[in-house]
Amino acid sequence: MAVEWWKSSVVYQVYPLSFKDSNNDGIGDLQGIIEKLPYLANLGIDVIWLNPIFESPLVDNGYDISDYEKILPQYGTMADFQELLNKAHEFNIKIILDLVVNHTSDLHHWFIESKKDRKNDYADYYIWKDPKPDGSAPNNWGSTFGGPAWEYVESRNQYYLHCFAKEQPDLNWESETVRQEIYQMMRKWFELGIDGFRMDVISLISKDPAYPDASQTLAYTKSYYAGASNGPRVHEFLQEMNHEVLSDFDVMTVGETPNTNSTQAQLYTFPERKELDMVFHFDHMHLDYGKYGKFSDIRFKLSDLKKVLTEWQNKLANGWNSLYWSNHDQPRAVTRFGDDGVYRETSAKMLATLLHMMKGTPFIFQGEEIGMKNVPFTEIEEYQDIETKYFYQEMLAAGESEEYIKQSVYLKSRDNARTPMPWNGESDSGFSKAKPWIDYSPDNQTINVQKALQDENSIFYYYKKLIALRKAYPIIQLGEYQLINEEDSAVYSYLRKYQGETLLVLCSFSPDTVNVEIPKDLVEKNGEKLIGNYPEKIETLSKTMPLRPYEAVVFLLK
Numbered sequence: 001m002a003v004e005w006w007k008s009s010v011v012y013q014v015y016p017l018s019f020k021d022s023n024n025d026g027i028g029d030l031q032g033i034i035e036k037l038p039y040l041a042n043l044g045i046d047v048i049w050l051n052p053i054f055e056s057p058l059v060d061n062g063y064d065i066s067d068y069e070k071i072l073p074q075y076g077t078m079a080d081f082q083e084l085l086n087k088a089h090e091f092n093i094k095i096i097l098d099l100v101v102n103h104t105s106d107l108h109h110w111f112i113e114s115k116k117d118r119k120n121d122y123a124d125y126y127i128w129k130d131p132k133p134d135g136s137a138p139n140n141w142g143s144t145f146g147g148p149a150w151e152y153v154e155s156r157n158q159y160y161l162h163c164f165a166k167e168q169p170d171l172n173w174e175s176e177t178v179r180q181e182i183y184q185m186m187r188k189w190f191e192l193g194i195d196g197f198r199m200d201v202i203s204l205i206s207k208d209p210a211y212p213d214a215s216q217t218l219a220y221t222k223s224y225y226a227g228a229s230n231g232p233r234v235h236e237f238l239q240e241m242n243h244e245v246l247s248d249f250d251v252m253t254v255g256e257t258p259n260t261n262s263t264q265a266q267l268y269t270f271p272e273r274k275e276l277d278m279v280f281h282f283d284h285m286h287l288d289y290g291k292y293g294k295f296s297d298i299r300f301k302l303s304d305l306k307k308v309l310t311e312w313q314n315k316l317a318n319g320w321n322s323l324y325w326s327n328h329d330q331p332r333a334v335t336r337f338g339d340d341g342v343y344r345e346t347s348a349k350m351l352a353t354l355l356h357m358m359k360g361t362p363f364i365f366q367g368e369e370i371g372m373k374n375v376p377f378t379e380i381e382e383y384q385d386i387e388t389k390y391f392y393q394e395m396l397a398a399g400e401s402e403e404y405i406k407q408s409v410y411l412k413s414r415d416n417a418r419t420p421m422p423w424n425g426e427s428d429s430g431f432s433k434a435k436p437w438i439d440y441s442p443d444n445q446t447i448n449v450q451k452a453l454q455d456e457n458s459i460f461y462y463y464k465k466l467i468a469l470r471k472a473y474p475i476i477q478l479g480e481y482q483l484i485n486e487e488d489s490a491v492y493s494y495l496r497k498y499q500g501e502t503l504l505v506l507c508s509f510s511p512d513t514v515n516v517e518i519p520k521d522l523v524e525k526n527g528e529k530l531i532g533n534y535p536e537k538i539e540t541l542s543k544t545m546p547l548r549p550y551e552a553v554v555f556l557l558k
Contacts (some may be wrong), residue, residue, distance in 0.1 A: 003477065003478070004277070005046075005094075005250075005252075006047070006196070006252035006277055006278075006361055007320065007361065007477055007478075008046075008470065008471065008477050009046035009047050009094075009252070009361055010044070010045050010046055010047070010356075010361070010362050010363075010364065010467050010470060011045065011046070011047040011048070011049050011096070011361060011362070011363045011364070012040055012043070012045040012047070012048055012049070012363075012364045012366070013048075013049045013051070013327055013328070013363055013364065013365045013366060014033055014048050014049070014050050014051070014366055015028075015051050015328045015365075015366055015417070015418060016028050016029065016030070016032075016033065016050060016051060016053055016062075016075055017051075017061060017062070017418070017437060018366075018418050018419060018420045018421060018431075018436075018437075018438070019032055019033055019036065019366060019420075019421050020032030020033060020035055020036050020421065020423070020431060021420075021431055021432035021434070021436070022034075022035060024432055024433040024434045025074065025432070025434055026432050026434040026435050026436045026437050027074045027075075027432075027436075027437050028075075028420070028421075028431070028432075029074065029075045029076050029080075030053070030071070030075050030076035030080040030081055030083075030084050031076060031080055033048075033050075033084055034080075034083060034084050034087055036423075037087055037088060037091055037093065038091075039449065040091075040093060041091040041092075041093060042464070043364075043369060043460065043463060043464055043467065044464050044467035044468055044471075045093065045364065045467065046092070046093060046094060047093065047094045047095070047096060047195065047196075047252065048088060048093055048094070048095050048096070049096045049097075049098070049198050049254075049363070050095065050096070050097055050098060051098050051328055052065060052072075052097075052098045052100055053071055053072060053075050053081065053097065053098075054066075054067060054068055054069075054070065054071065054072060054100075055067040055070040055071065055072050055073070056072055056105055057105055057107055057167070058072075059105070059165055059167040059168070059386070060145075060164060060165055060167075060168060060386060061328075061418075062098075063098075063100050063164070063168070063200060064103075064104070064105035064106075064107075064164075064165065064167055064168045065100050065104055065105055065108065066104070066105040066107040066108045066109075067108065067109075068185045069185060069188065082192070082193075085192070085193050085194065086193075089193070094195035094196070094252070095194050095195055096194065096195055096196035096197055096198055096251075096252055096254075097189060097194055097196075097197055097198070098197070098198050098200060099186065099197040099198065099199045099200060099202075100200040101171060101182050101199070101200075101202075101205065102163070102170060102171065102200060102201045102202070102204045102205050103162065103163070103164060103168040103169055103170045103171060104168070104169065104171060105167060105168065106166070106167045106168070106169055107167075110122050110125045110126075110181075111125070111126060111169050113125075114126050114128075115153045115155060115156060115160070116155055116156075117155060117156060118156055118158070124172055124174075124175050124177075124178075125171065125172055125175060125177070125178050126160050126161075126169045126170065126171060126172055127160060127161040127169075127170050127171075127172050127207065128156060128158040128159070128160050129150070129158060129159050129160075129161070129211065130157075130158055130159075131152070131157070131158070131159060137149075137150035137152075137159055138150060138159055138211055139211050139212065139213045139214070139227075140213045140214055140223065141161075141163075141213075141214055141223050141224040141226065141227070141228075142214075142220035142221050142222075142223045142224070143162055143163055143164060143165070143166070143221065143224065144163060144164045144165075144221050144222070144387070145164060145165045145221070145386050145387055145390050146221060146390035146391075146393075146394070147166070149161055149162055149163055149223075149224050150162075151166045151169075161207075161224075163201075163204060163224045163228055165386065170204075170207075170228075171205075173205045173206055173207075173233070173237055174207075174209075174233075179237065179240065179241075182241075183241060183244045183245045186241075186245045186246075187245050187248075190245070190248075190249045190251060194251075195251055195252060196251040196252035196253055196254075197251070197253055197254075198253075198254050198255075198256065198280075199253065199254070199255045199256060199276070200256050201256055201257075201258060202234075202238070202255040202256060202257060202276075203229055203230050203234060203255065203256075203257035203258060203259065203260050203264075203268075203279075204224075204228045204229060204231075204258070205231070205234060205237055206230075206231030206232055206233040206234040206236075206237060207227055207228050207231050208226075208227035208228070208231055208232060209232075210227065211227050212226055212227050213226070214226035214227075219293055221293065221390075222259070222293070225258075225259045229258070229259040229260070230257075230259070230260060230264055235267055235268075235273070235275060238255075238268070238275040238276060239273070239274055239275055242274045242275055242276075243274070247274065252277055253276045253277045253278075254276065254277060254278045254279065254280060254322050254361075255268055255276045255278075255279045255280070256279070256280045257279040257280060257281060258282055259282075260279065260281060260282075261281075261283070262281070262283070262311050262312050262315035262316065263315065265279050265281060265312075265315065265316060265319065266315060266316065266318075266319055268319075269316060269319030269320055270318055270319045271318075271319070277320055278319070278320040278321060278322045278360070278361060279322065280322050280324065280327075281312060281322075283308040283311070283312065284300075284305060284308045284309060285330060287300040287301065287304045287305060287308065288300045288336070290408075292391055292394065292395060292408065293391075294412045295391045295395065295408040295409065295412050296408055296411075296412070297404065297407045297408055297411060300336075300337065302489060302490070302492060302509050303489065305337075305492070306483060306486065306492055309358070310481070310483045310494075313358060313359060313360075313481040314481065316360075317359075317480065317481075320360060320361065321358070321359060321360030321361070322360055322361055322363060323355045323356070323358050323360040323361065323362045323363065324355070324362070324363040324365070325337060325351055325355060325365075325368065326365045326368060326417060327363070327365050327417065328365070328414065328417050328418060329414050329417070330365075330414070330416075330417060331374050331411060331412055331413070331414075331416040331417065332367075332368075332372055332373045332374045332416050332417065333348070333351055333365075333368060334347055334348045334351065334371050334372075334373050335373045335374040335411070335416070336374075336411070337351055337509075338350065338351050338550065339511060339549075339550060340373035340374065342511075343511060343549055343550045344371055344373060345371055345458070345459055346533055346534070346549065346550040346551070347550040348368075348371035348459045349459055349462045349533035349552060350507050350508065350509075350533055350550045350551065350552040351507075352368075352459070352462060352463055352466055353466065353505065353507055353531065353533065353552035353554060354492060354505065354507040354552065356463075356466040356467070356469075356470060356476075357466075357476060357494075357496065357503065357505045357554055358481065358494075358496075359477075359478070359479065359480070359481050359496065362470075364463065365417060366421055367417075367421055367422075368463075369452075369459060369460050369463040370422075370447060370448065370449055370451075370452040370458070370459055370460055371447060371459040372422070372441070372443070372447055373443060373447070374410060374411065374416040375410075375415065375416050375419050375439075375441045375442075375443075376410065376441075376442060376443075377410070377415070377439065380392055380406075380409070382438075382439050383409065383413055383415050384415055384418070384437070384438045385413055385414045385415045385418070387413075387414060388409055388413040388414065388415060391408075391409075392405060392409060395408065415438060418438055419438055419439065419440060419441045420432070420436045420438070420440055421449070422440070422441070422443075422444035422447060422448035422449065423448060423449045423450065424448050424449065424450040424451075425444060425445045425446070425448050425450065425451060428440075429444045429448065430448075430449075430450070457535065462531075462533065465531055466531065469530055469531060473503075473530075473556070474498060474499075475496055475497075475498040475499070475501050475503050475556070476496065476503065478498055479496030479497050479498035479501075479503060480496065480497050480498070481494060481495070481496055482494060482495040482496075482497065484519060485516065485517060488516060488517075490508060490509060490510040490512075490514045490516075491506060491507065491508050491509070491510070491514060491516045491547060492507045492509065493505060493506045493507070493516060495522075500558070501556060501557065501558055502522065502525070502556075502557040502558075503530075503554065503555070503556055503557070504518075504522060504527070504541075504554065504555040504556075504557060505552075505554050506545070506547060506551075506552065506553050506554075507551075507552045508547040508548070508549065508550055508551045508552070509550070510547075510549060510550070511549045511550070512549060513546050513547065513548050513549065514546070514547055515544050515545065515546055515547075516544070516545050516547055517543065517544055518541055518542065518543055518544070518545055520543065522541065522557055523541050523542065523543055525541075525557040525558060526557065526558050527540070527541050527555040527556065527557040527558075528555065528556050529553060529554070529555055530554045530555065530556050531552075531553075531554050532551070532552060532553040532554070533550070533551060533552045533553075534548055534551055534553075538553050541555060541557075
């Protein structure tokens with residue numbers, strides 16, 4: 001039986017605002033992406049995931065959609081998108097779009113009509129609730145970007161729910177009309193030729209009809225989880241979506257599922273349930289959280305990372321995993337999980353090895369393949385992110401020191417992932433001749449695509465090798481996962497097993513040379529080294545092996 005194409009694929013995430021500006025207005029666009037398709041084809045990726053490209057007032061960088069069937073004019077036209085789709089397909093690269101259907105923009109015509117009164121055709125397209133007898137909000141939920149999750153509208157004498165910004169009202173999935181509107185829209189995009197959807201916060205679309213108050217144990221900005229996360233009808237809705245739309249097309253689906261554990265993820269991904277192909281989980285993203293959630297200066301522990309990644313590998317053995325270190329909502333991987341100083345290149349390659357040898361579909365966020373690191377902005381005014389600005393004020397009001405706040409923002413702001421892609425080391429980074437919508441990283445002189453392509457030992461070419469290995473060896477795609485040396489505090493080592501072969505993956509997280517123990521039965525096997533991130537070669541296995549700082553090495557054993 002043929003393996004589904006997305007199981008052997010590697011996905012590259014493009015953040016269109018910041019990828020490449022073709023018309024010099026300071027904003028990336030579709031023609032800029034078309035221009036860089038040869039670069040992505042050279043890397044060897046199979047799929048591009050585009051963050052939202054739809055019409056939007058950009059309150060939340062496109063996750064507030066005002067028209068699902070129009071392209072944001074700053075990005076180009078529908079003709080530009082069709083050209084991108086056709087040219088990508090010529091390179092054997094598929095395109096998946098970002099489906100944001102938990103909420104819309106408050107400028108979407110559905111919402112403009114819905115808020116007029118309680119009796120119009122769109123009256124129940126969103127979640128409206130009466131005030132409490134004292135006029136206050138229906139419950140105590142807070143929203144992700146600060147403030148209550150409810151906004152009062154006088155024309156209806158009601159509140160509407162928004163789990164995110166007040167300009168992002170939540171859709172009412174209980175309405176069959178709303179669901180059919182969404183399915184019809186999805187079908188149009190598939191008929192145009194797209195290859196799938198990444199589904200934004202899809203685990204939030206079904207709300208508990210009781211709308212219970214949240215307990216004090218939940219962080220205020222995530223307190224809506226009390227009734228909006230993995231709700232009573234979420235699987236029914238996704239099975240309906242699959243039956244009515246997805247099953248008619250050969251496409252890939254990945255659901256972003258905040259507040260979803262590995263057992264719940266099985267319900268989304270087990271193939272017999274006919275929902276989604278895979279989900280993005282957040283358990284490894286939460287290992288360095290503190291009292292302000294993500295905005296902390298805490299460093300993850302390797303033991304925690306092993307535990308989380310192993311749990312997801314094992315629990316979704318019959319489903320499918322998405323594999324990622326970073327995306328548009330997360331800081332840069334090499335700063336967060338590696339060493340962005342002396343060992344930036346070495347640790348970036350190690351992290352890539354650990355991820356790309358696992359079972360699942362790897363996702364590369366733009367710039368990860370050249371080892372981009374967090375952005376050392378010096379002033380809070382340089383940050384554009386709505387979430388960062390809110391938490392900066394929160395921490396200030398709580399009396400935290402300026403030093404602690406700046407460090408937390410530097411480590412965790414979403415803007416770390418959003419600065420323009422550095423195509424070269426010139427003053428405009430080869431991105432745009434105009435002032436960019438967000439400042440360039442001052443590191444672009446030394447960390448850029450041009451430099452990476454000129455160095456045969458660069459992180460870029462290492463990623464290229466990893467991607468080629470996944471295509472060449474079925475064991476990397478399909479082998480079962482097994483953690484070894486669980487108690488080792490410096491090295492993450494695991495096996496993959498398939499049809500009598502064993503893959504041994506050794507990844508050091510230490511800045512020092514450390515020993516790793518190799519199980520006796522593996523040392524006795526014939527092994528060939530598939531890849532390693534140091535030029536001097538380790539060619540043979542021994543019972544006790546020294547690994548240099550942030551060393552990664554992979555053996556195929558028969």
